[in-house]
Amino acid sequence: MRWSWCRRRRASRPPRRCCSALTAASAARSVRPLRAFLVEREGLIAFLLALVYLVTFGTLSVLRHESYHSSGFDLGLFDQVLWNTVHGRPFESTMSEALPVPHSLLGDHFSIALLVLAPFYYGFPHPETLLVGQSVALTLGAWPVFLLARLKLAPGFALVWVIVYFLFLPLTYINLDDFHEVSLAVAPLGFALYYLETRRTWPFLVCLLFTFLIKEEMPLVAVGFGAYVLLGKRDWKLGSGVIAAGLLSFFALISQVIPYFAEGRSYPYIAERYGAVGGSAAGILRTFVTDPARIIASVFQPKKILFLFGIFGPVAGLSWVSGWAALVLLPTLGYLLLSSYEPQFSFTSQYSAPLVPLVIGTAILALARAPIRFQPALATVMVVSSLAFSWAFGYMPYSRKFDAGQFRTDTRYAAFVPKLSVIAPDARVSAETGLTSHLSERRYVYDYQFEGVQDAEWVVLDYEESAFSLERFDRQVAAVEAMGYVGVAQGYGLALLRKS
Structure with missing residues (x-):
């Protein structure tokens, strides 16, 4: 009697393979609306x-x-x-x-x-x-x-x-x-x-x-x-x-x-x-x-x-x-x-x-x-x-x-950059690295790294071009000063010089 009850109970359960198929079908039905949504609105x-x-x-x-x-x-x-x-x-x-x-x-x-x-x-x-x-x-x-x-x-x-x-x-x-x-x-x-x-x-x-x-x-x-x-x-x-x-x-x-x-x-x-x-x-x-x-x-x-x-x-x-x-x-x-x-x-x-x-x-x-x-x-x-x-x-x-860090301003620029406002819009400028593209709306602008000072009235230097070496940067500033430029403003690894 007990055996027949177990058999009936076993018979009432769906087979495991059937369960898997039902689960897969259910999952497919749940995915299908999402896929249809994505396709319709792709x-x-x-x-x-x-x-x-x-x-x-x-x-x-x-x-x-x-x-x-x-x-x-x-x-x-x-x-x-x-x-x-x-x-x-x-x-x-x-x-x-x-x-x-x-x-x-x-x-x-x-x-x-x-x-x-x-x-x-x-x-x-x-x-x-x-x-x-x-x-x-x-x-x-x-x-x-x-x-x-x-x-x-x-x-x-x-x-x-x-x-x-x-x-x-x-x-x-x-x-x-x-x-x-x-x-x-x-x-x-x-x-x-x-x-x-x-x-x-x-x-x-x-x-x-x-x-x-x-x-x-x-x-x-x-x-x-x-x-x-x-x-x-x-x-x-x-x-x-x-x-x-x-x-x-x-x-x-x-x-x-x-x-x-x-x-x-x-x-x-x-x-x-x-x-x-x-x-x-x-x-x-x-x-x-x-x-x-x-x-x-x-x-x-x-x-x-x-x-x-x-x-x-x-x-x-x-x-x-x-x-x-x-x-x-x-x-x-x-x-x-x-x-x-x-x-x-x-x-x-x-x-x-x-x-x-x-x-x-x-x-x-x-x-x-x-x-x-x-x-x-x-x-x-x-x-x-x-x-x-x-x-x-x-x-x-x-x-x-x-x-x-490429999208954050280094604190050394924050104090120095306002000082660049003394440069007249039509002045000739030679500048380095990230500063050149901020001073390029003029007829005469030179990239110091590739073109040097030329006939610039203003020179803007950044020690980033000197591999962040303050010693090399100081020598660079001294070399520009030797060409007849005087320092107008300074920052950490930054210098603004004007033709004297």
């Missing part, structure tokens, strides 16, 4: 993420400047260029190329696209305009990422890729390292890839051509797009046209346009930075053919391998399995990895800006090629990998390398 959520990024990093970039951690090269340089531009002297500088006479920035870099910022700078003529403008430009880079992911992947994935974009290693470094014109290329390159995938030829070409106005190496990036169009899209006419336009534009800029604005001075950077592999376009090609081992030795260096690890690690290397689309990466990687100038192969510098939309975009295309059943797992890997890399190597507020 555009709004992506916009809110972008807004949070913009407010956070726009604020941090301004705080970094206002706490005297920005520098003359390059924030002070671009601030002076924009200030001169809105005062009727387009692109004039006394800092670019460390050339301490009025000259055109266009003789150093072809960056006509800076005019996009001129109306905003006219309304608020201060470095903060450039910093906020750069933050807006980098935030807008998430837009084509969202559109491309929504085009190629199932609903919900676009939001994942927006997160991956904002976590991408170089992005915050670019955002928080002064201002650089190449940051303006991130969104147009992203849109170029999106329009190419939607086969909208004219918007694609407009986006690519706009990047030609940002910096002289951008036409080389277009060559990668042309190769993808040629081999991946099988559009021989468009692809060959883009390749030809990119190559012709690049060589015209470095051999004719920039030397014209430089009043005959040749474009210096290929000889300076690519001497080990040929020192000229023809020399590099010759080295490729006659001495490929030298090319391989130049590329496979420890720091360059670390650079590649930081660039492709966050997306688990997916970009390289995107088929012909991977061709868009090659020209940019080529001119970065062949260089001997270390900032060019560092994911903490502005030089990696063109890779941001290209690496993210090709990784999206690679995920779209994967079997649908594997895509959620791969997307999860992307987010986890991006979080891990941003913590270990990035510059997010939670990153292990993040230095909150």
